[in-house]
Amino acid sequence: MKILLVLVAALGMVSNIFTQKPESTNSVGSGLVVAMDTLKRDTQTGLIEDENLYMVKAQCTSCHSSKLILQNRFTRDGWKQKIRWMQANHNLWNLGDTEKQVLDYLEKYYAPTAAVARRAPLKDIKWYKLEQK
């Protein structure tokens, strides 16, 4: 009986490992980075397609380039601060209930990603044969 219990417990642990593994690899950051490559981009703005994109386009890119979004990565609070700043300085109106949609979208696709803080290796080097003059 005791042996059986141990066996059941062990099986439980193993099955836990199996069921948790895919979840943990899909969580924070890395999963989204992989997903970014396969997500569809809106041809007009270059922003990632999503059911909330129409609202982002209406509220944000009618006034400024979508590149201001594409270039930046902020937390939800960071994006909210940008909206407040535009409301204070750039006549952006109160987004009302639609603010949630906009922030949901920005947080989902344009959140900070981890990177090295010193000097990263040079990347995307386009090698060419140098003919010196």
Add this chain to the structure above:
Amino acid sequence: MNSVHNRRNFLKTGSLTALVAALGSDIVFADHLPKGYIPVLLEEGDALKGKSPEMIVQGDKPWNVESPVHLLDDRITPVDKMFIRNNGLVPEKIDVSNWTLTIDGESAKAPKTYTLADLKKRFKTYTYQLVLECGGNGRSGFQPQTSGNQWGQGAVHCASWTGVRLKDILADVGIKDDAVYIGYHSKDIHLSRDPKKESISRGVPISKAMENETLLAWQVNGQDIPEFHGYPLRLVIGGWPASVSGKWLSGISVRNKVHDGAKMDGHSYRIPRNPVAPGEEVPQTDQYFKIIESMPVKSLITYPKSGAMITAETELALRGHAWAGDRSVKKVEVSIDFGATWKDCKLELPVNRLAWQHWNTRLKFPVKGYYEVWVRATDNNGVAQPMVSPAWNPGGYLNNACERIAVKVG
């Protein structure tokens, strides 16, 4: 006129039809559009016209365009390789014959207005080569990422500017003893199209304004200043963040206090008074932030372009420029061993104060393989560029970390 406001009012209704219409499907939904609506794409001209096809577009509304470093190889930067950093939209109508410049402010004895022709005829003309570098040049090197255009190191140029000295104009107007600062006013259009708002209105202390090299310029490299660089009149102040060099110049206020125009506050062109940890939140008040003045020492390798492959026997010729804000550069060195050892380069004197200095050298590589050539400049106060990123700050300004190129030998 008020098209964006109308569009915004329109958007406030929040109806799906209204929103879809505002997305640019302006033909399909034409009957839903408010009167005076201007489709986004027709609002401003193309800043890339006449520019090198290699320029990097950081943004197109407003226009922000960067030069790849190897394009900056010329001793005097040609217009087609000059970066653009705009805060608003280019003025819609520029009437040169009626263009005026008004000097006013608390510390001007009386306001005075000049036509462009007045400036050209009545005052002595000067030409200087001046380094204009965006305060945020190099921003993309900061971690965590800071807000704004993610510039590489190409938001800098040194062109030849022709105009009159601001100090001659201020002497003609007459300024009071309590003058401490000047602030410029420009004819560009705020992104919100609110005519009451200025896109940017910055300035410098009166001492910087009175320097010989501070010009009200109408020519760059012997030609009229192009539209996207401030036609027909630009304030040009070398060595400081280029945002003090106001384009489409229509006014200068002589102030009895630090100028308080648009983008003089918050973390705009300001850095923390005391060093902060990367990512730290800093209250955006005068107590915690100070205005950026002189830009720091910096250098670029403009030849060869990164990625050069050479044969093992070849000696590699390298060149570039170095500058140091209000200071001069006294030494430029290169390293092929990640900064373990440095080799002195030939360094020219600046053609005039606040112009960049040209450097060159030749290098031999000990064995075949992958190399990085690093460059480091030291200013006349003995201050050198750091190899790692310098102090993180919320606006991502003043990244003068050493630049480098990749070279493969053999």
